[in-house]
Amino acid sequence: MLKDKTIIVGVSGGIAAYKVADLVSRLRKQEARIHVIMTEAAKQFITPITMSTLSGNPVLDDMFSNQGIVNHIDLALKADAMVVAPATANIIGKMAHGIADDFLSTTVLAMRCPIILAPAMNDRMYLNSVVQENLALLQRRGFVIVQPESGALACGTEGPGRLAPVEQILKVLWTSLQRQQDLKGKKVLVTAGGTREPLDPVRFLGNRSSGKMGFAVAKVAAERGAEVVLVHANTHLPLPPQVRAVPVTTAEEMYHAVIKEFSDCDVVVKAAAVADFRPKMHAEKLKKQGNQLTITLEPTVDILAQLGRKKKKQVLVGFAAETNDLLANARDKIEKKNLDLIVANDVSRPDIGFASDDNQVTFLYPDGRHEPLGKMTKEAVAQEILDRVVHILNNKLSTENEE
Ligand code: PMT
Numbered sequence: 001m002l003k004d005k006t007i008i009v010g011v012s013g014g015i016a017a018y019k020v021a022d023l024v025s026r027l028r029k030q031e032a033r034i035h036v037i038m039t040e041a042a043k044q045f046i047t048p049i050t051m052s053t054l055s056g057n058p059v060l061d062d063m064f065s066n067q068g069i070v071n072h073i074d075l076a077l078k079a080d081a082m083v084v085a086p087a088t089a090n091i092i093g094k095m096a097h098g099i100a101d102d103f104l105s106t107t108v109l110a111m112r113c114p115i116i117l118a119p120a121m122n123d124r125m126y127l128n129s130v131v132q133e134n135l136a137l138l139q140r141r142g143f144v145i146v147q148p149e150s151g152a153l154a155c156g157t158e159g160p161g162r163l164a165p166v167e168q169i170l171k172v173l174w175t176s177l178q179r180q181q182d183l184k185g186k187k188v189l190v191t192a193g194g195t196r197e198p199l200d201p202v203r204f205l206g207n208r209s210s211g212k213m214g215f216a217v218a219k220v221a222a223e224r225g226a227e228v229v230l231v232h233a234n235t236h237l238p239l240p241p242q243v244r245a246v247p248v249t250t251a252e253e254m255y256h257a258v259i260k261e262f263s264d265c266d267v268v269v270k271a272a273a274v275a276d277f278r279p280k281m282h283a284e285k286l287k288k289q290g291n292q293l294t295i296t297l298e299p300t301v302d303i304l305a306q307l308g309r310k311k312k313k314q315v316l317v318g319f320a321a322e323t324n325d326l327l328a329n330a331r332d333k334i335e336k337k338n339l340d341l342i343v344a345n346d347v348s349r350p351d352i353g354f355a356s357d358d359n360q361v362t363f364l365y366p367d368g369r370h371e372p373l374g375k376m377t378k379e380a381v382a383q384e385i386l387d388r389v390v391h392i393l394n395n396k397l398s399t400e401n402e403e
Helices: 017-029 049-053 072-078 089-097 103-110 123-125 127-142 168-177 212-223 251-262 301-308 324-337 378-402
Strands: 006-011 034-039 081-087 115-119 149-152 157-161 189-193 197-200 203-204 227-233 243-248 269-271 278-279 297-299 315-322 341-346 361-364 370-372
Touching: 006 017, 006 103, 017 034, 017 049, 017 168, 034 049, 034 103, 034 203, 049 197, 072 103, 081 089, 081 103, 089 103, 089 127, 115 127, 115 168, 123 127, 123 157, 127 378, 168 227, 168 378, 189 212, 189 243, 189 315, 203 278, 203 341, 212 227, 212 269, 212 378, 227 251, 227 341, 251 269, 251 301, 269 301, 269 378, 301 315, 301 370, 315 378, 324 361, 341 378, 361 378
Parallel strands: 006 034, 006 081, 081 115, 189 227, 189 269, 197 278, 227 243, 269 315, 315 341
Antiparallel strands: 149 157, 197 203, 278 297, 341 361, 361 370
16 A cells, blocks of 8 residues: 555654654555655654664755755655654644744645644643644644544653554555545535525525535545535535536425436435425515414425435435434435435534534444444545445445456
């Protein structure tokens, strides 16, 4: 997996820097091409000679003396992934706010490949809200954070702040590399947002979907090489790059937009909150008459159930937005809609589900398995969904080859 990959290892100044020698050594054993960048503070903890010997390349540490040999842009262009370990509060702060004042921070700004951060520091510093906010900001921008462990720290205290084990950092690096371009050649259709069903010229029935979950799936699918069509209803989010967007308003419009794209799709992820019922549209604004208004609703088309009936090669992923009996209700939907995977989320919680940046989901499969995940950003949930999708696509392919 790592053979001939170019991995940039950024080392900043913390006592855990010595553990990164082991990381570099293991990367070299796996025949990766390694370039180590050290900050001035890092050199107080471990010598550049150790790192250059283990990596097989000179350590990069000076913006100016290295010029002509290798510069930060060259490095960013050839990198397949970057690991910053240990990531101190200082480098985390610089990365979060675009400060580029040394070789490491300048290189980070030029990178377009996955960047994995392994923070390590004193527990009081790590738990400081400014560090936590900077980490959350970086995570939202797509940086992958390998959380530090809790335990005895070099400064004599106990708490979270120990560098994650090298095996874990390597595992995260491996997953990040594996995700690159694994959807190349696939067409992925994503729906996002909430439909609005008009009642009269000024009113509608709608829901609280912001579109964040679906947009995250579209963004990540495009980054992983897919051709992405994003059918979105009533969102105010910036469109992810490299995505073809189709705006719609109602469930009916979403149905037509989805059906038009469906036949040559490989994957459909239906994160949109679609109205199950719509009112009869009144041509004129409804007037206040008496103390009661009765609205008659008729069912909308169940788009996903229709796709479930039509599907041939497509991997169909639905969401289940539930306020009670999460697993039982989701299980019912996976069967009724003929899905390959359903992503169940509890929309009664204010910290996940509708409009928040985070989500906590359980995956359910047609064979009865279910897989609960921890709370994470919607982008991280999107990565997890697409990991499962790639797995299902590969299984379908190998079954076809056997037949
Ligand atoms: O947009 P955010 O603010 O980020 O919030 C994310 C979310 C909570 C909207 C998202 O995570 C989510 O749960 N989306 C599904 C919402 C929903 O409509 O769930 P449902 O359980 O009612 O529907 C089940 C599935 O059928 C969904 O995939 C839905 O898109 C689909 N459906 C439903 C009704 C319908 N008429 N047609 C459909 O295709």
